[in-house]
Amino acid sequence: MSIRHGGSARRAATTAGALLLATGGLLAVTGQPAAAMVDYVTPASVAWTDARQPTRSFSPSGDTVPVGTWEADGAKHTARAYFTFDLTPYRGQRVVSARAITGESKVNDCDKPREIELWRTDPPTTAPTWNTAPNVREKVADIAYPDLPCGSSFIGVMITEAVRQAVADGQDQLTLMARIADDHEESKHYGRRIKNVGISLDHNTPPNVPDQLMVDGTACDSPLMIRNTRPTLRASVSDPDVNETGGHDQVAATFAWWPVDRPAERTEATLDGQSSPSRYVYQLPAGRLIHGNTYAFSVRASDQHDSSDWSPECRFTVDTEAPAAPTVTSTDYPAGGDSEAGGPGIPGSFTFTADADDLAGFSYGEPGLSSHFVPVDPSGRSATVSYAPMLHGPRRLVVQSVDKAGNSSEDTVYEFRVRFTAPTITDEDPEAPAGTPRRITFAPGMGNVVEYTYRLNEGEEITVRADADGIARVTITPEVSDVYFLYVRSRTADGLPSAEAWTFFWVPEAG
DSSP, X not given: OOEEXXXXXXXXXXXXXXXXXXXXXXXXXXOOOOSSEEEEEOOSEEEEEETTEEEEEEOOBTTEEEEEEEEETTXXXXXXEEEEEEOXXXXXXXXXXXXXXXXXXXXXXXXXXXXXXXXXXXXXXXXXXSTTOOOXXXXXXXXXXXXXXXXXXXXXXXXXXXXXXHHHTTOSEEEEEEEEOGGGTTOGXXXXXXXXXXXXXXXXXXXXXXXXXXXXXXXXXXXXXXXXXXXXXXXXXXXOOBOTTSOBOEEEEEEEEEETXXXXXXXXXXXXXXXXXXXXXXXXXXXXOXXXXXXXXXXXXXXXXOBOOOOOOEEEEEOOSOOOOOEEEOSSSOBSSSOEESOTTOOEEEEEXXXXXXXXXXXXXXXXXXXXXXXXXXXXXXXXXXXXXXXXXXXXXXXXXXXXXXXXXXXXXXXXXXXOOOOEEEESOTTOOTXXXXXXXXXXXXXSEEEEEEEETTSOOEEEEOOTTSOEEXXXXXXXXXXXXXXXXXXXXXXXXXXXXXXXXEEOOOO
């Protein structure tokens, strides 16, 4: 992708079939891409009138109509043809070019030159007759082309201005009248039958206004804080033009950015076109953004012919300075190494506080374990979390302040001691062989224990009540000689769990 200042790029769309293009008046079939979206527009209605039968309106025979004069059964007839086109699909679009296309199916006298004219008329409100023909406005084109052979199957003539003006005026319809030039309209030597007129319409819709603006991957839903002086800007660009084969326009994107307090310092850069729809990515150049300043950017899309409006602006403030490190306090797990508190799995309340103006929250966790993030509370200075240490003994909680730009402070290390709470396990029958009951005693490692949950190896967990002293006695009966592991944890009346204790023992064979 190249970057340039100004300009745009667009890839021409092609139609599903061959396009009829005129070169020097002669139509050729070509696979060459068009300059924009090309439609072959057929008339919504076709009628012809006859001076001999001035109160009647006639429909085409197949896809041909008479123009000029001919004789039939000794009677002279003079015809004009009317072709009305629906312009509503092209409202609000740019007409790049328009070519009227027809052809001759019958010529009365090839020694006489072709003198077909196209005139714009008011759209008829009822089927036109010679007597009730719509008002004629202006001549649009002469279909002469003396170098084309007589009876040419394809003839084209440019009518861009007529179609462009009708679309620009918001007209729903365009009616073209085909006739023979006035001096020879009543001469049968100039009369002929022509194919119904169609229009090869090259048109363009402006690209859509770019959307989904982002800075460094964050959507511009609100003013942003970033810690990068070379942020990456993103925007989605699309164009509504789609041809018959699903081809899309190629659309360029222009990124504009400026300090919000100095809009005169606006800078623009254009990224060359990509096929619509596309996601454009542009990194701002080094050395242009300064800590503490607020900037805005906007994006505009352009195809070969038109540009969209500028997108709504996205604002961001550059912040490259780290916030102050936090202080950490806890009454459940006091700092220092003189006293133990809580226990593994027992949650305690920790409060983090930092003196920072743009604080987003705090990152915290024990070394070697997963870290967590808590957003700042409404005070904007602190946050309180409930955290349960996983192990007993000396523990360390590492906490960082994080600002809205994503900058992190230096670490604050909070040291505290976690009480050992696992129960003790006593095997009352260490020599008991397989198949013999074995008495086990559980004693508390913390106060107010009311129950124990234990399992043998990976067996089912069993919960038993403790007595008033927090003691529980159970009996297990290993059936075969082997090494066994016994796991147990206690729970207090308040629902606090202990750490898990375990032991293993050998069960000899019986007898």
